[in-house]
Structures are given as structure tokens and as C-alpha cells.
Amino acid sequence: MTTNETDATDATPTGASAPAQAPGLSRRGLIGLAAGVGAAGLALGAGAGSAAGVAVGRARAGAAEASVFPFFGAHQAGITTPVQDHLHVASFDMMARTTRDDLIELLQDWTYAAARMSQGLDVSATGAVGGSPDAPPDDTGEALGLAANGLTVTFGFGPTLFETEAGEDRYGIAARRPAVLTPLPAFLGDDLDPLHSGGDLVIQACADDPQVAVHAIRNLSRIAFGRARLRWSQLGFGKTSKTTADQATPRNLFGFKDGTANILADDTAALDTHVWVGQGDDPEWMTGGSYLVARKIAMLIETWDRVRLAEQERITGRDKAHGAPLSGGVETAEPDFAATGATGALAIDKRSHVRLAHPDLNGGIRILRRGYNYVDGNTALGRLDAGLFFLAYQRSPEQFVTLQRALSTDLMSEYIKHIGSGVWAVPPGATAGSYVGAGLFA
Amino acid sequence: MIRPRLLAATAAASLAALALSGCVAKSDVAASGALTVTSTDTTCDVSAATATSGTLTFDVTNSSSDVSEFYLLASDGLRIVGEVENIAPGASRSLTVVAQPGDYYTLCKPGMVGEGVGKTAFAVSGETIAATGDDAEQKQKAVDLYAAFVKDQVEQLVPAVDTFVAAYESGDDEAARAQFPTTRAFYERIEPVAESLGDLDPRIDYREVDAVAEGLDWTGFHRIEKDLWVPAQDALNSDGVTPAWQNWQPSTTAERAAYGDQLIADVAELNDYVHSDAFTQALDAQGIAGVSNGAIGLLDEVATGKISGEEDWWSGTDLYDFAANVEGSKMAFSLVQDFATSSGTEGASLVQKIQTGYDDLDASLAKHGSLTTGFVNYSQLTEADKREFTDLINALAEPLSKLTSTILE
Numbered sequence: 001m002t003t004n005e006t007d008a009t010d011a012t013p014t015g016a017s018a019p020a021q022a023p024g025l026s027r028r029g030l031i032g033l034a035a036g037v038g039a040a041g042l043a044l045g046a047g048a049g050s051a052a053g054v055a056v057g058r059a060r061a062g063a064a065e066a067s068v069f070p071f072f073g074a075h076q077a078g079i080t081t082p083v084q085d086h087l088h089v090a091s092f093d094m095m096a097r098t099t100r101d102d103l104i105e106l107l108q109d110w111t112y113a114a115a116r117m118s119q120g121l122d123v124s125a126t127g128a129v130g131g132s133p134d135a136p137p138d139d140t141g142e143a144l145g146l147a148a149n150g151l152t153v154t155f156g157f158g159p160t161l162f163e164t165e166a167g168e169d170r171y172g173i174a175a176r177r178p179a180v181l182t183p184l185p186a187f188l189g190d191d192l193d194p195l196h197s198g199g200d201l202v203i204q205a206c207a208d209d210p211q212v213a214v215h216a217i218r219n220l221s222r223i224a225f226g227r228a229r230l231r232w233s234q235l236g237f238g239k240t241s242k243t244t245a246d247q248a249t250p251r252n253l254f255g256f257k258d259g260t261a262n263i264l265a266d267d268t269a270a271l272d273t274h275v276w277v278g279q280g281d282d283p284e285w286m287t288g289g290s291y292l293v294a295r296k297i298a299m300l301i302e303t304w305d306r307v308r309l310a311e312q313e314r315i316t317g318r319d320k321a322h323g324a325p326l327s328g329g330v331e332t333a334e335p336d337f338a339a340t341g342a343t344g345a346l347a348i349d350k351r352s353h354v355r356l357a358h359p360d361l362n363g364g365i366r367i368l369r370r371g372y373n374y375v376d377g378n379t380a381l382g383r384l385d386a387g388l389f390f391l392a393y394q395r396s397p398e399q400f401v402t403l404q405r406a407l408s409t410d411l412m413s414e415y416i417k418h419i420g421s422g423v424w425a426v427p428p429g430a431t432a433g434s435y436v437g438a439g440l441f442a
Numbered sequence: 443m444i445r446p447r448l449l450a451a452t453a454a455a456s457l458a459a460l461a462l463s464g465c466v467a468k469s470d471v472a473a474s475g476a477l478t479v480t481s482t483d484t485t486c487d488v489s490a491a492t493a494t495s496g497t498l499t500f501d502v503t504n505s506s507s508d509v510s511e512f513y514l515l516a517s518d519g520l521r522i523v524g525e526v527e528n529i530a531p532g533a534s535r536s537l538t539v540v541a542q543p544g545d546y547y548t549l550c551k552p553g554m555v556g557e558g559v560g561k562t563a564f565a566v567s568g569e570t571i572a573a574t575g576d577d578a579e580q581k582q583k584a585v586d587l588y589a590a591f592v593k594d595q596v597e598q599l600v601p602a603v604d605t606f607v608a609a610y611e612s613g614d615d616e617a618a619r620a621q622f623p624t625t626r627a628f629y630e631r632i633e634p635v636a637e638s639l640g641d642l643d644p645r646i647d648y649r650e651v652d653a654v655a656e657g658l659d660w661t662g663f664h665r666i667e668k669d670l671w672v673p674a675q676d677a678l679n680s681d682g683v684t685p686a687w688q689n690w691q692p693s694t695t696a697e698r699a700a701y702g703d704q705l706i707a708d709v710a711e712l713n714d715y716v717h718s719d720a721f722t723q724a725l726d727a728q729g730i731a732g733v734s735n736g737a738i739g740l741l742d743e744v745a746t747g748k749i750s751g752e753e754d755w756w757s758g759t760d761l762y763d764f765a766a767n768v769e770g771s772k773m774a775f776s777l778v779q780d781f782a783t784s785s786g787t788e789g790a791s792l793v794q795k796i797q798t799g800y801d802d803l804d805a806s807l808a809k810h811g812s813l814t815t816g817f818v819n820y821s822q823l824t825e826a827d828k829r830e831f832t833d834l835i836n837a838l839a840e841p842l843s844k845l846t847s848t849i850l851e
Contacts, residue, residue, distance in 0.1 A: 095833060097802065134731065135847030226799065226837030 065208065067150040071115040073429040074288050075276065076436065078152030079368065079393050080265035082244045084206040087236030087372040087389065088213040089294065090221065091199025091422060092228040094161065100171040103161075104441055106227045110155065110203075110220055111435035120148030123219045140222070143215035151207040153216055155436045156292045156424030159183055161200040176440060178283055180396045181291070181425045188408040189418065196296055196420035199231040204292070204391065206370075210237065232420070234296065236372025236389045243368070249323055249331065252388050253299055253373050254415075256316050257323030260331055261358075263368045274366045275393050277428075285439035288428030290393040293367075293400040296374075296420030299387040304415045315411040317354030325354060337361075351411045357403055365402055368393040387416070397423050476501060479548070481510040481529070486550030486560025493541060495568035500537040504529040506552035512537060513558065513594070515547040521773055525590045527554070541566045551594075555713070556601040577781075581730040584777040588733045589716075589725050591773055592632045596713045599628035603709045607702035610666055613695070619670050623754075623762035626663060627813055630763045631770035634739040636712060638724070645708045649755065650690070651681045661704050664754075669693045669701075671756035680755040734778045734846040740771035741839050749831050751820040761817035764831075765807055772800050775842070781849045789848045792841050799838030806834055 069077045094103065113123040122128050128141035162177035163169055183198070205216040214235070221230050240252045241259030244266070252258040263270045272278060277286040304312070313319055317326055317335065325335035327347040337355055339347040348355050359366050369392050376385040392400055400423075407413070427437045478489040479502040488500070504510040508531060514524040523546065524539040543566050551558040602625040609617040629636065629647065637643045644653070646662045653660035673686035693701060715721055725732055747753045748764040775796060782789040810827070811817035 095837065132847040132850070134850050136843045222840065225840040226795070229833045229836075 065147040065149050066120075067208070068119055068148045069150060069152055071118045071153070071430075072432040076152075076154045076289075076426060076429045077118065078154035078204055078206055079275070079290060079370070079426070080243055080271065081150070081152050081206070082247060082265070083239040083242055083370055084150045084152070084213075085208045085237065085239060086210040086213045087204070087206050087239075087391075088210075088217040088233065089202065089204045089236070089389070089391070090217045090233035091158075091231040092201040092203070092221075092224060093231050094170065094200045094228050095226065098170070098227055100173075100441070102227050103171050104435075106224060107155070107437050108435040109223050111430055113219060113223055114153035114155075114216070114436075117143075117216050117219070118148060118151045118153055120146075120151075123223070140215065140218055142218075143212050146209055146212055146215075149207040149209040149212040151205065151212050151216060153220070154204040154206075154292075154426060156202040156204075156426040157181075157437065157440070158198060158200050158202065158422065158424045160198065173440060176283055176285065178286055178291075178425055180398060181423065182397075184293070184397065184421055184423050185401060187404050187418065189413055190421070191417050191419055192421050193419050196232045196234075198422050199424075201228060202292065202294070202422065202424045210235070234374060234389050234420075235376075236374050238373040240371040240373060240388060241369040243370070252371075253301060253375075253386055254304055254312070254316070256312075256318060256320055257331065258371070258388075259369050260318075260323050261366075263366055270366065271368070274395055274399065275368045277395055281395070285442070286425060286427060290368075290395065290426045291397045292422075292424045292426050293390075293392050293394070293397060294420070294422045294424075295390040295418050297388045297390055298385070298417045298419050300415045300417070301384050301386050307415075314349050315352060315415075317348045317352030326352075349411065351409050353407070353410050353412045356406050356410050362402055362406055365399050367399050367403065387419075393426065479503065479512055479550070480505055481512060481550035481552060481560075482506050483508070483552055484559055486512070486548060486558070486562065488548045488562060488564065491563065492565045492567065495541050495543050495566050495571050498539055498541045498566075500524075500526075500539075500548075501534060502526055502529055502537065502550075503534045504531055504552075506550075507531055508553040511551040511554055511558075513547075513549040513551065514539060514541075514564070515549060515561075517545040517547075519547055519561070520769060521776060522587055522590045522594060524587075525594075527590075527593075540571055542570055543568055551597065555597045557598050581781065582726075584730055584733060584781070585725055585728075588736070588774060588777050589722060591777075592635050592721075593716050595628045595632045595770075596709075596716045599625070599709055600713050602628060603706055607666075607706055610670070611695075611698050611702040613698075615670050618666075619757070622663070622667060622670060622757060623759035623817075624813065626759075627762055627766035627769075629663075630743075630766035631740075631773070633743055633767065633770070634736050635716065635721075639712070639715060642708060642712060642715075646705065646712070649680060649753070651679055651684070654684075654689075661701055662708070663705065664756075665693075665701050666698075666705065667754065668756050669698065671758075673756060680752045730778055730781065730849055731846050733774050734849055737771045737774035737778070737845065738839070738842055740767045740774070741835060741842060743767045744771075745832075745835050745839060749828055749835070751823075754820070758819035758821050759817070760820040761807070761810055761823075762813060765813050765817065768800070768803060768807070769813075771842075775800070775845070778845065778849055782845055785848055785851050789851075792844060792848055795841040796838065796845065799834070799841065803831075803834045803838055806830055 069081050071077060116123055122130075122139035122143075124138040126132075126138055128137050128139040128144050131137050159177070159181050161171070161173070162181070163174045169175075203217060203220055205213045205220075207213040207216070217233060224230075239250050241262050242249055243262065243264055245264055249257040249260050263274060265271075275290050277289045277291075279287055281287065307315075309320060313326060318324060319326060323331040325333055325348060327333075327336035327339035335348055335354055335358065337346070337348050337358075337360070341347045355361060369390070371388050371390040371392075374387060374389045379385045394400055427439060430436045430438060477493065477498060477500050479500050480487045481502060481504045483506045500512060500514070502510075502512040510529045510531075511525060511527040512529070513522055514537065515521065516523050524537050526535050526537040529535045546564040546566065547561050548564045549558040549561045602621070606618060606621040606625045609615075609621060633643075633647075636646065644656070644658055644662075647664065648656075648658065648660065648662060649664050650660055650668065668686075668690070669692055672692055675687060677686040678684065679686055679688075728735070744764050744767045748760050748767065751758070751760050753763055754760045779793050779796070783793045810823070
């Protein structure tokens with residue numbers, strides 16, 4: 001799945017005729033997208049040199065900084081893409097008085113800019129320094145000199161985009177809302193802040209350089225001014241999950257390996273069963289898409305740090321050193337929930353996190369996790385304002401709901417607090433020349 | 443005074459075409475268009491209240507005892523579409539404009555300060571007139587009209603400050619408090635002009651924290667404001683840290699006289715400047731870009747100072763400043779928008795977005811009052827209100843920031 005520039009070029013059709021076939025594409029969007037695809041293709045075609053046709057090409061280095069993932073494709077990037085090191089995720093609400101055309105144009109403009117940025121280009125051809133000296137630059141410029149760094153930009157639609165809480169169908173799409181896309185139910189122990197929850201639209205930007213991820217969200221927010229307003233955004237670092245076997249399992253801020261049993265990018269059968277919306281799933285425009293659940297989970301770090309090691313491991317159900325299940329074996333060993341220790345007690349506590357969340361106890365349900373650690377400075381009490389920004393992709397939000405309900409007796413609950421939440425329909429990937437979510441408006 | 447809807451309706455069609463030609467010889471003007479105006483100390487009689495669109499000439503005779511001016515104002519009563527100034531007592535001068543259909547006001551300003559006399563409705567009917575003159579000429583006219591607008595605002599600021607200071611110095615705090623925000627409005631509409639003038643804006647408009655930070659004597663509107671809205675003993679200054687009463691006492695009568703007279707003198711200096719050749723040359727040097735950048739600069743004032751409520755810390759009258767900044771911005775925009783529109787499809791689309799942005803912002807402001815009927819105190823705004831203003835300013839300022847380059851293309 002790791003993709004180099006050549007792959008990206010191959011995965012990006014020239015799109016010369018594709019835009020004309022895309023329904024509902026405005027003339028402006030058409031021109032913009034066609035030009036964008038062309039520019040991206042051209043730049044990549046130039047190989048290791050500077051981006052031809054672009055005023056100032058962004059740096060192209062070797063190794064990780066140079067990884068480029070194709071933006072266009074059957075699925076949106078940023079789901080099975082090898083998890084990058086940094087996250088900036090942002091939720092938006094559409095502004096009052098915006099129309100269906102405004103929403104479509106926004107998605108077109110976002111697609112154009114995101115497609116360019118994910119190829120390591122500025123948001124527009126004139127970019128950060130190539131435009132008129134009498135106008136502010138199109139691109140904010142802080143990513144000048146930085147390569148793509150594996151940037152992926154993933155878009156999702158919240159329940160309120162289809163129908164407001166007051167029942168208003170602002171954009172004529174209420175009838176096309178996926179039946180499963182409803183606000184998540186309340187869970188035991190929720191302490192949700194509405195200002196850090198929900199949103200009509202979501203953008204997940206992941207990259208191996210934090211500045212590249214921030215640059216993406218900053219520029220997409222700016223492009224949205226007057227159409228969509230930032231509702232909340234979150235920075236994350238230190239990925240807490242992996243999506244390829246060759247990535248080491250990272251650790252969360254509790255110090256434990258997280259995501260050992262995640263669905264991996266090459267496990268297409270599991271992806272088709274658990275992550276991608278399939279043919280025949282309702283609605284058809286979501287085929288190839290997925291559903292994103294985000295949970296901002298604050299960790300009571302200071303309290304956790306005072307818990308003795310054996311207790312930390314009992315709560316988690318895994319050993320801290322290697323992430324192996326307490327029933328024995330290596331990290332990747334299947335936990336044996338019947339195994340007992342020397343005293344005859346269960347090796348893995350019935351209320352441990354690993355057991356309650358395990359597919360075997362949840363009717364085989366699995367989800368693709370993609371969370372990040374976060375530290376937002378400190379609280380007024382002088383505690384680190386830290387935790388896990390949980391991101392999970394699944395074929396239906398019901399999968400998350402089932403797992404979260406199973407976790408209601410989780411021993412870990414004492415040390416965490418869910419303070420933000422949201423669910424979004426993540427449409428399939430766009431074809432070159434079209435835009436993300438075009439199927440919704442077809 | 444603020445009528446955004448009318449401004450929106452008339453601005454696009456009329457403005458650049460309906461331009462000041464300054465004083466020209468009477469023989470240059472079609473006889474059918476001739477109108478006579480008599481300016482006295484209290485009246486401004488125009489020979490007709492209606493006209494047909496086309497070239498109109500107003501022959502203005504000054505029968506007042508002081509130097510006078512004549513204005514043709516747009517329907518918002520704020521935007522100047524033509525003016526002739528410096529008419530000596532007993533003398534006559536002419537104003538020639540290409541008038542588009544629409545509603546206007548005529549007005550004389552004997553003494554050249556204040557809001558003027560004899561403001562009368564003036565209606566123009568008939569066909570829309572195509573713009574004439576080359577591009578450079580049109581742009582110079584827009585710069586001239588902006589200069590006229592700045593002068594008019596300062597001319598109104600002068601007597602407003604006189605009255606305000608009189609109330610303050612005499613201890614009529616209630617009257618002074620009522621006049622404080624409306625007096626400032628004349629200044630706030632043209633804030634970037636004053637700010638370009640070295641130490642004048644610091645003397646007139648610095649907040650206490652600014653003056654302290656720069657080691658300046660604190661004078662001007664905000665010094666007076668604190669005397670008029672005396673803070674509680676435990677209040678904090680706008681930096682959120684400094685006690686309000688640290689190094690501060692309510693002004694004595696003598697201090698009030700000094701601060702009041704200083705403000706009058708500073709405003710007089712500003713008035714002298716905007717009537718000087720230096721001002722005209724500065725504006726001309728910037729050209730049309732200066733007008734456009736003025737529109738952008740005023741909105742930046744709103745975004746940085748007014749939305750946060752830091753400007754009028756003791757009085758809470760920030761929304762007046764906010765509204766006046768927006769009016770000044772809109773005025774400058776209206777003078778240059780036709781150049782953007784005529785630059786092509788993108789320019790026309792940009793102008794449309796900016797216009798919508800002003801309309802939405804005006805509508806949002808109107809929910810909290812108006813410059814004429816008064817605004818609610820800043821402290822009454824909810825976080826959601828401030829958030830709405832911020833979003834609407836983002837929506838307006840983003841396209842507005844591209845106006846200058848579009849015009850210069």
C-alpha cells in the first residue's frame with residue numbers, strides 16, 4: 001500500500017474527459033478540477049525535479065517526507081493508508097443562508113485544494129508566492145519547502161448536513177441520508193462538550209510532518225470562509241494504531257501498545273466485511289465509503305500514573321512491556337479468555353479492556369482504528385489536558401455502538417472520560433475530475 | 443443614517459459613472475441640465491427637486507456669511523456622489539455630475555464643518571447613462587470622491603467633538619456619555635486615514651494599555667471615556683491584569699479642561715490635514731489601490747479590535763465603532779467596485795460576494811441596534827453573537843482582500 005510518486009501518477013488519470021462526465025459540476029469547479037489534476041499530474045511527471053508549471057514547487061526529499069498517496073481512487077485516502085505520525089482533524093458547520101450549490105462548490109474547491117496538497121503542491125497554481133503582490137497569497141505558505149509527507153485528506157458528512165436538529169433539509173439531501181447515519185446514542189459515563197462534538201462536515205488530515213497537516217486544515221478552513229465555519233479542531237501526535245503489518249504497534253499515553261488487533265490494509269476480506277460500505281448496502285452513493293466515529297477521550301493521566309503496574313496490566317488485559325495478552329504468548333497471540341493463572345483466577349480479567357472489546361465477545365464485530373494521542377496544554381487544575389483522539393472507520397456506526405456499549409463495565413472507565421464525539425458518513429473516493437461526495441448530488 | 447439596503451441597490455449602477463467633475467465652466471454643460479443652488483446660513487435651495495438622468499450642472503451661489511460647500515449625496519445620506527467646496531461668500535461655483543437614475547440628497551455646508559443645512563431629497567429618473575472618460579480618469583474620480591468623503595466626515599467630527607467636550611468639561615456626564623459613541627463614529631469611518639498620521643491617532647484614540655506600553659501621555663477619547671464610565675475599585679484594565687485604579691484617578695476639573703481642549707486641538711489638526719495638499723497628494727499617490735485598501739483596512743479594525751470588545755473597555759460602546767468601521771469600509775468599496783466588476787467574470791463574482799458579505803454583516807449588526815437608535819452594550823453580546831460576527835467578517839474579508847489586485851489587474 002505504500003505508494004511512491006510513480007504510483008501516485010499512475011493512480012491519477014489525466015482526466016481530460018472525465019470532468020465533462022461528472023454530473024452537477026459547475027463550470028468553475030470543472031475548470032478548477034481539470035486544471036488541478038493536470039497540474040498535479042504534470043508536477044509528478046516532472047519526477048524529482050521541482051514542480052513544473054507551479055510558481056514555486058514544494059520541496060521533494062527522499063524517504064518518508066517524499067511519500068505521496070494518490071488522492072483519487074475507489075476509496076478515500078487516509079483510512080487504510082499506513083497511519084502517519086500526525087493528525088489535524090477539523091469539524092465544520094455550514095453557514096446560514098448557504099445553498100445546495102454553495103455546498104457542491106465547497107466540496108469541489110476542497111477536493112481541488114486537497115488533491116493538490118496531498119501531492120505536495122500549494123493549494124493553487126499561484127500558491128504561496130506566485131500570485132499578485134497586491135493580493136494575499138492563495139496559499140498560506142507555511143508548508144513551503146516541505147514535501148507531501150504522506151498527507152492524506154479525508155472528508156465526511158455528519159447527520160446534521162442532511163437534516164438539521166430542527167428537521168430542516170437545507171440542501172435537498174435529507175432523503176438520501178444513510179439510514180444508519182444518526183447521532184450516536186448516549187453512553188454510560190459520557191461527559192460530552194457540544195462545542196467539541198458533531199458538525200456538518202469533517203476533514204481528517206494526516207501527515208508525517210505536523211506542519212503539513214496543519215497547513216492542510218488551515219487552508220481548507222480559509223477556502224470555506226463564508227460557506228462553512230470551523231466548529232472544532234484537534235491536533236494529534238503519536239499515532240496509536242497501525243494499518244500495515246510492518247508498522248510497529250504504537251503506544252497510547254497510558255503507555256500501552258494500542259491497536260494490536262487492528263484491521264490491516266492488506267486484509268481485503270476484513271476490510272470488505274467490516275470497513276467498506278458494500279454493494280447493496282443502503283444507500284448506493286455510499287458504496288466504497290465508510291463511517292467515521294471520533295471520540296475525544298480524556299485520560300486522567302496523573303491518577304493512572306499512580307496505579308501499580310500489575311493493576312494497569314489487569315485493567316488493560318495485556319502486559320505493558322510487549323503488549324502480549326495476559327493469557328500468554330507474544331503480542332500478536334490470540335488472547336485466551338478461559339486461561340487461568342497460578343491462583344486459579346482468570347488470567348485476563350472479565351472486565352479488562354481487551355476482553356470487553358474483543359470480537360469474540362461482540363459477535364465478531366471489528367473496526368479499523370486510527371486514533372492519535374493529544375495533549376492540549378493543561379487544565380486549570382494544573383493537570384495535563386491529555387488523552388486519546390479515537391478515530392474509527394466501520395461499515396456501519398452500529399459496530400462502534402455495540403463495542404462501546406460492551407465497554408460500559410470496562411475497568412479502564414475509571415481513568416478516562418469521553419468529552420467529544422461525532423459520526424460522519426465518509427463517501428467513497430472521488431474519480432479524477434470529479435469531487436468527493438459527487439454521488440450524493442447526482 | 444445607515445441604509446444598507448438602499449446602498450446595495452444603487453451602488454452598483456450609479457457610482458463610478460456618476461462622478462465628480464469638479465468645477466467646470468458653465469458653458470461646458472448642456473443647458474437642459476442647469477440647476478441653480480443658493481446656499482445661505484440656514485438653507486440650501488435647489489431650483490428643482492427632480493431631474494432627468496445625464497449630465498447635470500448645479501450652479502451654486504453662496505449667499506451665506508461663510509465659505510460654503512455643496513454636496514450631492516447618495517440615498518444612504520453618507521456616500522458623496524459629487525461635491526464642490528471652497529465657495530467664498532458672494533461667489534458662485536458649479537458642480538457637474540453624470541447622474542444615473544436614483545434617489546439622492548442635496549446639502550449645503552456653510553462654514554465647512556458640521557452636518558450641513560437644507561438636506562433635501564433629489565430624484566433622478568430616466569435611462570441609465572453609460573460611463574464616459576478613460577479608465578485613469580474614472581479612477582482619479584473615485585479617489586477624489588474618497589477624499590471628499592474623508593473631508594466630510596472630519597468636518598462633521600469637528601463640531602461633534604466641540605459639543606462632546608463642552609459637556610465633558612462642564613461636568614454634564616450624562617450628555618457626554620450619550621454623545622461619546624456617535625461622535626466617535628465620524629472618526630471610526632475614516633480610521634485608516636488618521637492612523638497614517640504619525641502621533642495624531644495615538645493622541646486621539648489610544649487605549650490606556652497602549653499609551654502605557656509606549657510610555658506616552660494618555661489623552662484622547664478613551665481617557666475621557668474612563669472619566670465618564672468610572673470603573674469599580676476592583677475592576678481590571680483591558681489587559682485583564684492591571685487594576686483599573688493603578689496610576690489613575692478620575693480627572694479633576696482642570697484636567698478635564700486640558701484633556702478636552704487637547705482633543706479639540708488634535709481634531710482641528712486632523713481637519714487641517716485632510717484639507718491640505720499633503721493629504722490630496724498622499725491619496726493621489728496611492729491611487730485607486732489606496733481606496734480599496736482602505737476598505738480592507740477598516741474591516742481589519744473590526745476583526746482585531748471591535749469583536750473582542752477591547753476598544754471601548756469602559757463604555758462598552760464597541761458596536762458603534764464596529765458599525766462605523768463597516769460603513770467606512772463599504773463606502774470605499776462602493777467607490778471602486780465598478781472597476782472590479784468591469785475586469786471580467788471573476789471580478790463581477792468577487793463584487794457579488796463582497797456585496798453579499800456586507801449585506802449579511804449589516805443584517806447581523808441590525809439585530810443589536812443602529813448608529814441612530816443606539817446599540818446594545820458590548821457586555822450584552824453572547825459568545826454566539828460574537829461568533830456570528832466573526833464568521834460573517836471572515837466571509838466578507840476573504841473576498842474583500844482580493845479586491846485591490848482585481849482592480850489593478
